[in-house]
Amino acid sequence: MGAMSLRLATFNVQHGRMPDGRVDPPFLAAAVSTLRADVVALQEVDRGQVRSAGADLAALVAQAMGAADHRYVPAVVGRVEPRRAAPGQAPGxxxxxxxxxxxxxxxxxxxxxxxxxxxxxxxxxxxxxxxxGTWVSRRRARGDEPDDVPAYGIALISRYPVRQWRQVRLPLGSPWLFGRLQLGTDQPRVAVCAVVETPDGPLTVVTTHLSSGSTWNQTQLRWLAERLRGAPRPLVLMGDLNLRGSVPTELTGWRDLVEIDTYPRHRPWIGIDHVLVDDVAPAVGEPIDPGAPHPGGRVHSLAPARAVDLGISDHCAVVVDVRLGPPRP
Structure with missing residues (x-):
């Protein structure tokens, strides 16, 4: 039996914000499900926030996809906006x-x-x-917060079972005094990694959302790539990296399957959403995660990546179809 195709997607959802400013969680979930992706990476994801009707956006998308597994990882916990009119209601x-x-x-x-x-x-x-009050109520997430705590972060959703999950906290672009008082404009950044059991073997999938407006994102990407050296290959890193064009490839040495502009949604002219692939088998003696095999399989792109306007958020979703093949000779 031949190798199966695998559809990967990444989408900065802007907490489900519609073009008119409303936030529509059910519309977001339905829109992402139309991508028919097997693994979806989401960024700027709310959970329990007033501005998104208190919804768990990652859980809604996972349910709409019929996912086997998903993981939401907060970067910030606490309220991100003051209490105000609910979505769809006129402000007082x-x-x-x-x-x-x-x-x-x-x-x-x-x-x-x-x-x-x-x-x-x-x-x-x-x-x-x-x-x-909102500013001082927020704090940098540790990653062990209960599900009922309001949060803002990223998510990874898979239609296939996940063998192993891992969180990685990235270097801070702005100081957070004692993890509570934000002394700058940048939020904490985090990555989530999953070893997905696809029909053609395990695939490590990672998503992150890097800092914007500075070169700090380059430091974060190099730092993350180093922390992923021991992860099973093949490996795919998806997300809003806030780095244009070929910069992520130059920093990591990994292949980028995205060669299109993805932002802003209504008229894309910047390419900051990426799908990076590292499918080189590890060198002899290179440390690996205990019990995690390195198949070293090849990720083959079946068609050019597509930018999809889902009518929500300020980003296009990015979709790419791949298949897993044997290692390079």
Whole structure:
């Protein structure tokens, strides 16, 4: 019997945000299921957040896919936004986003006067306190939090059984004092790894969401690649790496199956979502995870990767069909 095809997908879901600003968890789950992927990597995933109706987005997608296994890994725990109107409801006069709108819209020399006007109003001061309370309530996730804790992170979902799961916490782009007080703009970053039992043998699949707006993401990718040296091969790393074009390949030496632009969704002109492949058998004497075989199989791309507009999020989903073959001679 010949090797079967395997469909991989990665999607930065922007917590299920629709073009009109609403968040629609059922629409997100249904949209991802239309990809008919066997393994899906998700980034910017909410769990128990007010802005996404308190939904467990990863669980909803897994259910819609008929997945055999999935794992949600938070990067941040706690509320990411103040309590406000539920999705689909009109905001009240005390909605903090409305009170701070003049400040959010101001730029350049107009910024300080706008801040003064906002903070002189009772609603503006209440909104500032609400956002400050949210800021200090969040903390860097440890990875052992209960499922009922609000969180924001990444997820990996598989229609095939998963033999082994592993989390990797990445270097911080912004300091978090004692893991609780954020002293910068960047959130913590994390990766989740799974050894998936496909019909043609095990495949290590990893997803992550790297920092944006700086070169720190390059440090994180190199650091992650080093931590994955001992993982079983073949290995696929999928996700929003916030690195353009060939930079991820140059940093890791791995093949990239994505050669298309994926962001922004409505008119893509930047390629920052990637599917990297490392299917080189480990060198003799290279350390490996205990009990984890290295088949060294080859990942063959069956067609060019596709960017799919699902009508939700600010990213396109990326889909690529592959098959697992024997190692290179």
């Amino acid at each position: 006069d005390d909605d903090p986003a409305l009170a701070l709108a003049p400040l959010a819209q101001a730029t350049g020399p107009a910024l300080l006067p706008a801040a003064g006007r906002v903070l002189r109003s009772r609603a503006g001061r209440a909104a500032a306190r609400a956002y400050l």
